[in-house]
Amino acid sequence: MDDLIDDETAPGANAPEFSVSELTGAIKKTLEGSFGRVRVRGEIGRVVQAKSGHLYYDVKDDRSVIACNTWKGQIAGLGMRPEEGMEVIVTGRLSTFGPQSKYNLNVDTMEIAGAGALMAMLEKRRRALAAEGLFDETRKQPLPFLPEVIGVVTSPSGAVIRDILHRLRDRFPRKVLIWPVTVQGERCAPEVANGIRGFNALTPGGALPRPDLLIVARGGGSMEDLWGFNEEIVVRAVAESDIPLISAVGHETDTTLIDYASDYRAPTPTGAAEKAVPVRLDMLNWVRQQDGILTRAITGALAARGQRVRDVSRALPRPDAVLEAPRQRLDLAALRLSPALKGRTQDARARLDRLAARLDPALERAVASKRLDLGRAAGRLSPARLQALLREGRRALSRWRIDPRRLTTRTSQMEERLSTATERFAQVAEASVMRRRAQLEGLERLRTTLGYKQTLARGYAVIRSGEAVLTEKAQAQAQAALEIEFADGRLGVTPTGATPKPAAKKPAKTPKPGGGQGSLF
Missing domain, CATH: 1.10.287 (Helix Hairpins)
Structure with missing residues (x-):
């Protein structure tokens, strides 16, 4: 390149001829040799992800724009997902693209330009999700009092899961299912969202029991470390969960968007375990207290009613006196x-x-x-x-x-x-x-x-005087001769001591109603 400049400035010298490829190659070599790796601060413009998986985007300020690209294999190392409007500091190698006479920056590292810009972006996303109703209190579900199975979405190798298991064992041992995820970096958000949806997809009563409660937990860290829990995919998975969910991300002072969408926000992972189950000893003591209260209440009620019965019984008459008249x-x-x-x-x-x-x-x-x-x-x-x-x-x-x-x-x-x-x-x-x-x-x-003959067959007899039937002793004594009819015939008899009276002096007897025959007994 120096020879080219010298030849051009030499008087009377003819300029050499280069092919287009030679010229673009010389420019590429000069540009990459002069700058190498550079750090550029600016605002991300349009973001396009090709079908091949490569990312293409712009980094600009108020006067200029530089095209940037991140190859598919470099995306995981960015640490964050570029979004339009973010102010970032990108690091990469400056290069040229000869077929279009362009230069671009191949970015392999990206970071937020400052906390102010990051908080502004976070606030913008929070307002957008809140406008959709994902943070409404009416969507939140009550936590079960004593869940049988608890699902935990966290890293299986960190201290967080050990703290949760230890606290659950101390308070009230329960079955725990762990869904291992990465809690930092580019893979954090999709893995956490998949863990939440995976637990919800389990069949109740199946071979692998479906949890009654979910805990999404991570230890403390910087805002960049916790950024995966601010991603939209995680917030939507939490809002769609049919299983009540407790968020326990970071320390008490850390706030992420998952805290707004969860059914309960715990200050720490240990606090999530304490909220998930009651203290078994406290419950036993409470049951004993209630048992004592109930026993005392029943004893007092029985004693009061017994005394009332005794008081009332004094006013009642004796049973013998009540039954004497009947x-x-x-x-x-x-x-x-x-x-x-x-x-x-x-x-x-x-x-x-x-x-x-x-x-x-x-x-x-x-x-x-x-x-x-x-x-x-x-x-x-x-x-x-x-x-x-x-x-x-x-x-x-x-x-x-x-x-x-x-x-x-x-x-x-x-x-x-x-x-x-x-x-x-x-x-x-x-x-x-x-x-x-x-x-x-x-x-x-x-x-x-x-007929009366049936009565005669039972041992009775009919006493007659002529054709008249006698029913009284006085009538029979007044007759000189009587005729007794039995079941097998008639027999004439004379009454003993009969003293017949004159007919003129005998008073007329009034026949009894119902016939001439009276009782045979």
């Missing part, structure tokens, strides 16, 4: 019961005998009348009577001049109808006779049952 009424009723039953039975038997005496003649007359009616009906419905009627009808028809063929047809029809009617009448007559015979037999059984 016992006396019961004894009197028992004494009256036997005579009453006997008297009731005698009255019922006397009424039955009187009814039987009145019923015998009436039943006989009714049976005789029904038999006569039945005989007349049977005579009217007999086949001989029907045949006679048929012959009379034929003689009447013979007196009329009618076409023989029509007469034959009508006669056949009439004979069929008469035959049918005869059969039906015979069936009806037979059914009527059977029905009336059954009625007569029933009435006969009733008459026999209610």
